Amino acid sequence: MRTPASTYRMQISADFDLHDAARVLPYVWELGADWVYLSPLLEAHPGSDHGYDVVRHDRIDPARGGTEGLAAVSKAAKELGMGVLVDIVPNHVGVETPEVNGWWWDVLTHGERSAYASAFDIDWVAGGGKVLVPVVGDDDQGSIEVDPGARDGAGEVRYHEHRFPLAPGTSTLAEQHYELAPWREADTRLNYRRFFGVNTLAAVRVEDDHWFTESHAEIRRWFAEGLVDGLRVDHPDGLRDPGKYLRDLQELTGGAYVLVEKILEPGEQLPESWETAGTTGYDVLGLIDRVLTDPDGADQLPFADLDWKAMVHDSKRAVADGMLGSETARIVRELPDLSTSGRPGTSAAELTDAVAEVLACMGVYRSYLPEGREHLDRAMELAHWHKPQLATTFDVLAPVLADPAQPAALRFQQTSGMVMAKGVEDCAFYRYPRLTSLTEVGGDPSEFSLSPRDFHSAMLHRHQEWPAAMIATSTHDTKRAEDVRARITVLAEMPAQWRQALDHLQRLAPIPDPAYADLLWQAVVGAWPEVEDPSWRERLHAYAEKSMREAGARTTWTDPDEEFESAVHAAVDAVFEVPDVRSVLDAVLGVIHDPGWSNALSAKALALTLPGVPDVYQGSELREQSLVDPDNRRAVDFEHREGMLGGRRTGPGIEKIRLVNTALTLRRDKPELFGDYVQLTVTGEAAEHAVAYDRGGVIVLVTRLPLGLADRGGWGDTAIHLPPGRWDTLLSGEISEGVTSVQSLLHTYPVALLVREDYDAESEALV
Numbered sequence: 129m130r131t132p133a134s135t136y137r138m139q140i141s142a143d144f145d146l147h148d149a150a151r152v153l154p155y156v157w158e159l160g161a162d163w164v165y166l167s168p169l170l171e172a173h174p175g176s177d178h179g180y181d182v183v184r185h186d187r188i189d190p191a192r193g194g195t196e197g198l199a200a201v202s203k204a205a206k207e208l209g210m211g212v213l214v215d216i217v218p219n220h221v222g223v224e225t226p227e228v229n230g231w232w233w234d235v236l237t238h239g240e241r242s243a244y245a246s247a248f249d250i251d252w253v254a255g256g257g258k259v260l261v262p263v264v265g266d267d268d269q270g271s272i273e274v275d276p277g278a279r280d281g282a283g284e285v286r287y288h289e290h291r292f293p294l295a296p297g298t299s300t301l302a303e304q305h306y307e308l309a310p311w312r313e314a315d316t317r318l319n320y321r322r323f324f325g326v327n328t329l330a331a332v333r334v335e336d337d338h339w340f341t342e343s344h345a346e347i348r349r350w351f352a353e354g355l356v357d358g359l360r361v362d363h364p365d366g367l368r369d370p371g372k373y374l375r376d377l378q379e380l381t382g383g384a385y386v387l388v389e390k391i392l393e394p395g396e397q398l399p400e401s402w403e404t405a406g407t408t409g410y411d412v413l414g415l416i417d418r419v420l421t422d423p424d425g426a427d428q429l430p431f432a433d434l435d436w437k438a439m440v441h442d443s444k445r446a447v448a449d450g451m452l453g454s455e456t457a458r459i460v461r462e463l464p465d466l467s468t469s470g471r472p473g474t475s476a477a478e479l480t481d482a483v484a485e486v487l488a489c490m491g492v493y494r495s496y497l498p499e500g501r502e503h504l505d506r507a508m509e510l511a512h513w514h515k516p517q518l519a520t521t522f523d524v525l526a527p528v529l530a531d532p533a534q535p536a537a538l539r540f541q542q543t544s545g546m547v548m549a550k551g552v553e554d555c556a557f558y559r560y561p562r563l564t565s566l567t568e569v570g571g572d573p574s575e576f577s578l579s580p581r582d583f584h585s586a587m588l589h590r591h592q593e594w595p596a597a598m599i600a601t602s603t604h605d606t607k608r609a610e611d612v613r614a615r616i617t618v619l620a621e622m623p624a625q626w627r628q629a630l631d632h633l634q635r636l637a638p639i640p641d642p643a644y645a646d647l648l649w650q651a652v653v654g655a656w657p658e659v660e661d662p663s664w665r666e667r668l669h670a671y672a673e674k675s676m677r678e679a680g681a682r683t684t685w686t687d688p689d690e691e692f693e694s695a696v697h698a699a700v701d702a703v704f705e706v707p708d709v710r711s712v713l714d715a716v717l718g719v720i721h722d723p724g725w726s727n728a729l730s731a732k733a734l735a736l737t738l739p740g741v742p743d744v745y746q747g748s749e750l751r752e753q754s755l756v757d758p759d760n761r762r763a764v765d766f767e768h769r770e771g772m773l774g775g776r777r778t779g780p781g782i783e784k785i786r787l788v789n790t791a792l793t794l795r796r797d798k799p800e801l802f803g804d805y806v807q808l809t810v811t812g813e814a815a816e817h818a819v820a821y822d823r824g825g826v827i828v829l830v831t832r833l834p835l836g837l838a839d840r841g842g843w844g845d846t847a848i849h850l851p852p853g854r855w856d857t858l859l860s861g862e863i864s865e866g867v868t869s870v871q872s873l874l875h876t877y878p879v880a881l882l883v884r885e886d887y888d889a890e891s892e893a894l895v
Contacts, residue, residue, distance in 0.1 A: 130357055131385055131405065131596045132163035132211055133795040134736075135743045139167045139604060139761050141177045146188075146197025150204040155770045159749060159785075160792025163211035165360065167604065169198065170346060173222040173328075177761060178604065179215075180362065181222025181329060183229040185343045202355040211357035213385070216347060218373065219366035224328035227291050232330065235259065237293040239305030247339045249321035249331045251458055259306040262314035262327055263290055272308060274301055312686075318454040323366065324546050324554075325451040335368035340376055351381045358385030360408060365390065365493050365545035368538055374403045387598050391548075391570045393492045398594075399499045406597020409743065410570025413600050415586055416734050417565055417613055418578035419819060420727050420832045425620030426576040430627050430646050431562050436574040439559060441514070444551030445488035451550060455543045456484050462536040466524050474524055482521040483540070485511040486529065493545035497532035504530055557607060558679035561646035563620055565613035565654070569605055577620075580819050580832070584807040587821070591739035591805040601735045602745040602752050604761060609745075609754040612654040614731055615724030619650065621835040622719060632712045637702035640695055641682050648672060648696065652703060653716050654724075655753045658780040665704055671755045672696050723834035726878040730830035732784060733879040734819070736791035737828045739805055749788040750781035783877060790858050790881060794826060801825030801883065810870065812846030818870060820848050827855060829870070831878040843871040854885040 136156045138149050149164065156164055168179035171189040179189070188194050205212050223232045231244040236259065239245070240252050250259060264272070264287065276283040276299050283294030285301060287308060295304055309317065314327050323329035334340045350356040359381065364370040370388075377386055388404050392411045398404070426432065448456050460483055466474040489510035492503045508526050512519055529537050557567040566573040578586075590597070601610040608616070619626045630646055639645035651671055657664050676683055676696055683689035702709045728751070736742045745752070747764035750772065754760035771777030772785050795802060804824030817837045820829045829848060831837065847867050854865045857873055858881045864873065873880040 129383055129385055129405075130211060132213065132358070132741050133799055134161045134741060134792050135163045135165040135213055135598070136161035137165040137167075137603070137743055137745045139177075139746055140169060140179065140192045141167075141761075142175075142191040143177075143763065145191070146193030146201050149193075150197070150200040152766050153201070153204045153208060153210065155766060155773065157208045157210060158770075158773060158789075159744075160789050160794075160796055161744060162209070162796045163213050163357070164201065164205060165213040165743060166201070166215065168215045168217050168362070170217070173224055174228060176222070177758065180217050181224065182217050182220075183222050183225075185221075186345055188346065198350070198355055211385075212355065213358040213360060213387075214350070214356050215360045215362060217362045218332070218334050218343065219363050220323040220329040220331045222328060223330045225291075226293070233293055236261075236304070236306045237295055239295070246336065247332055247342070249333055251319040251461070254458070254461060255307070255317075255319040257305070260309050260313065260317050260319050261292070261306045262309050262311045262318060263287060264308055264310045266310065266312075272301060274299065315450055315453045316457070319458075321455070321458075321542070323363070324549050325447075331366065333368070334373055334376075337376075340373070344377075344380055348380055351384060356384075358387070360387045360389065361404075362389050363545075364388045366542060368542060371399065371401050371403075371496060378403045385596070391493050393570075394572050394575050396492050399496050401499065406594040406740070408603070409598040409600030409740065410568070410603075412590065412597075412735075412738065412740065413606075414566075414568060414571035414575075415578060415583060416601065416731050416738075417568070417571070417617065418575065419580060419583040419734075420614070420730060421563070421566070421577040421617050422620040422833050422836065423577040423579075425563065425623045428623035429562050429620065430623075430630055431560075431643055434560060434562065434643070436556075436560055436572070439556050440552055441488050443555045443559070444490075444547050445484060447551040447555070448484035448487040448547050452543070452546055453484075455546060456480060456487065459483050459536055459539045459543060462539050463525075463528060464534070464536070466528075474521060478518060478521045479525065481515070482511070482518045482525050485515050485518065486522075486525070487540070487544055487547045488551075489514065490544045490548065493548045494541045495544075497530065497537060497541065501530060554678050555680055558647065558675050559643065559681055561643050561650065563616065564608065564647055564650045565616040568607055568613065569603075580816070581807075583819065584821065587738055588805050588807075595739050597740045599735050599738055599740040599742045600745070601731060602748045602754070602760070603743075604745070604757060606760065607756045608651070608654060609752040609760060610731060610735075610748060611724070611728040611752045612651075612755065614727035615720055616650050616654040617727050618720040618723045618835055621723070621833060625719065626716070629712055629716050633699075633709065636706060636709050636712065637699040638695065639699050640692055644676055644679060644681065644696075645699070647675065647679075648699070651675070651755060653713060653720065655755050656713070656717055657753060658751055665700070667755065667759055668700050668703065669697060671759065672700050674756060719835075723838070726831050726834040729784060729787060729877065729879050730819075730832060732787055733791065733828060733830050733881070736788065736795070737802070737823060737826065737881070739802075739823075742792070742795070744788060744792070749785045751784065786859065787877070787879065787881075794858075794881070794883070798825070798883075808851075809849040810846065811849070812870070813844045814840060814842070814846040814870070817843075818846065818848070822851055825883060827851075827880075827882040829873055829880040829882070831874060834878065843869070843874070846870045848873070850882070855882040856885050857882050 169188045170182045171184040171187055172179045173181040173183055188198055223229055226233045231247055234244045235242045273286045278284040285292040321331035332343055367373050386404050387408050390407045460479050486507050489507040495504045512522055528534050529540050531537050560567055560573055633649055677685045682692045802823045806822045808820040808822055810818045810820050817833050848870055849867050854863055860876045
């Protein structure tokens with residue numbers, strides 16, 4: 129299996145297609161990456177800028193460059209000696225516009241008799257032989273029209289911009305194999321599995337060998353023709369049997385490098401049976417951020433007394449009862465007949481209540497029975513504690529949900545991840561403001577910080593068990609980009625000053641929800657642009673709208689509270705219009721700017737050199753100050769970055785691109801220098817402010833808690849104990865050996881990369 133030394137992620141769209149990517153590859157190679165990592169390529173919903181709403185599996189999206197575009201990328205990559213990694217979407221397809229998805233259109237046309245009916249996870253019995261299509265607005269049934277003469281006489285049903293087929297030989301709406309229903313009924317009546325709570329993404333049954341083959345026809349061609357070298361699998365937790373899917377994928381690709389976008393909760397491990405090189409790196413992202421976080425801030429920051437675990441439980445329970453209530457009901461429908469047990473507590477209502485409670489109590493995204501049984505058992509224990517009145521129901525339910533031969537158990541496993549994602553990532557993360565750099569995908573914000581000792585222990589385990597898993601710091605899914613989080617992290621070192629700033633801001637630009645106000649103002653200071661950005665005000669308003677509606681505490685997407693939202697948007701406007709608000713923000717930024725940049729470089733140095741495969745998200749070789757999607761999918765100025773890399777331009781972030789270039793080139797050209805992981809000893813009065821390790825020939829030294837370091841007057845007598853030999857500091861050029869002053873190594877940068885003096889490489893061009 130060919131394995132990358134590093135990857136560079138590109139978002140492929142109509143505005144930056146595969147041909148554009150091919151033209152940029154020489155820059156990516158010069159930067160030091162040896163694989164390019166592409167977002168989904170199969171044909172997606174028209175106008176999709178992300179590609180996760182695939183509508184055809186038999187061709188690359190023409191809007192993204194089509195077959196010729198991938199051929200161009202592959203050719204350019206081979207000429208440079210690079211590999212190609214592609215993101216794939218096995219769990220679902222886009223059905224927002226049925227006429228562009230041939231499979232879905234056929235199902236709507238022919239119902240259960242469709243050749244594609246078994247491709248989708250549809251409960252036909254619950255729908256009375258129809259697919260529920262929840263698109264109708266409140267009291268808007270009168271806008272539905274039937275035109276028997278449309279589509280060359282085949283006919284169609286129209287609802288505003290929506291188009292649906294007429295079944296052959298029919299003319300009235302009641303005769304169709306689908307029911308156009310009010311959109312709110314999706315919560316209770318939807319009878320097809322979807323992606324999380326997105327009605328326009330219908331799940332595909334890739335556990336069926338036929339549909340695996342059909343949905344992977346184009347992907348198979350990529351490997352048969354040598355166009356692609358590896359795959360990133362989106363959301364494997366939605367699959368019926370992720371382990372089988374990964375085995376099938378290994379056979380299809382001939383044993384290629386495969387990563388999974390799997391969210392691991394603290395302490396959770398990937399199932400040992402999975403045929404994968406590891407995760408896409410959210411787990412290590414959380415460890416990097418936490419080793420740079422001051423533990424003393426945990427109890428002193430505003431809203432430190434919020435109960436995270438209770439918030440998560442309540443958010444997940446609301447999702448299981450509400451948005452995903454139809455999924456909960458389907459689990460109950462698939463339970464065996466428990467009434468014959470003769471035991472009380474097995475009514476449909478009690479079973480629904482019990483299933484929803486166990487879903488809310490799952491501490492991880494899902495189990496993979498028989499693996500992960502302990503997580504299900506723990507959820508049952510917690511459910512008993514939360515709902516003791518359902519004890520008998522839980523006792524009846526437990527053996528069924530623990531039996532991998534039971535359809536309800538399989539359905540439960542697929543559903544628990546949906547509940548976790550919607551309840552935590554898309555809700556609780558926006559309600560818990562203590563330190564928002566920690567409310568990131570794959571992390572638990574109640575786990576506030578990590579000691580260097582525990583960090584090293586985790587990295588040694590990673591080196592031994594998952595040496596080819598990905599390391600991520602920014603992705604298309606991160607709530608805040610890496611440098612935003614790095615700046616917010618500084619607030620843990622100055623909780624009193626932040627409390628005072630919040631008080632001033634609430635008086636000057638009041639937001640009716642103080643917890644949400646804390647979250648919003650952290651985003652403002654964290655993402656404040658380094659250089660003037662004409663779009664900053666618009667971006668901030670867009671973030672405010674998304675974050676407050678996702679939180680769902682005072683306003684929601686489906687029922688916006690205009691008064692509350694007006695207050696929030698007024699606060700955003702005050703950033704640009706009220707001098708006193710700007711003065712408060714400037715004061716905070718004046719304190720956190722430099723230590724935030726120190727954190728950013730330290731986090732990047734760790735990500736680039738730790739065990740695993742570092743991924744550089746497009747553009748993040750310079751300052752990356754994006755907020756949640758779609759903000760993090762904005763266009764990247766590659767020409768500017770090429771100029772910075774080549775020394776023809778300078779500006780903010782030059783230190784970062786030098787660091788990225790040096791580290792990536794080392795990993796690509798001298799992999800033998802990264803074959804070990806040994807913690808190095810740091811002694812002296814500021815030893816707690818350093819993290820240092822030897823990768824087997826490359827020494828990495830980074831700064832942590834920079835504000836506290838400055839307050840104590842710097843490094844003083846702190847020293848690092850270098851292994852035998854003379855060591856060249858790549859970013860500054862000094863030679864060191866033995867016990868060396870940390871100050872001498874970090875007087876220019878807050879990080880240092882050292883190699884033995886006899887190291888001979890072409891990677892030092894930027895030094």
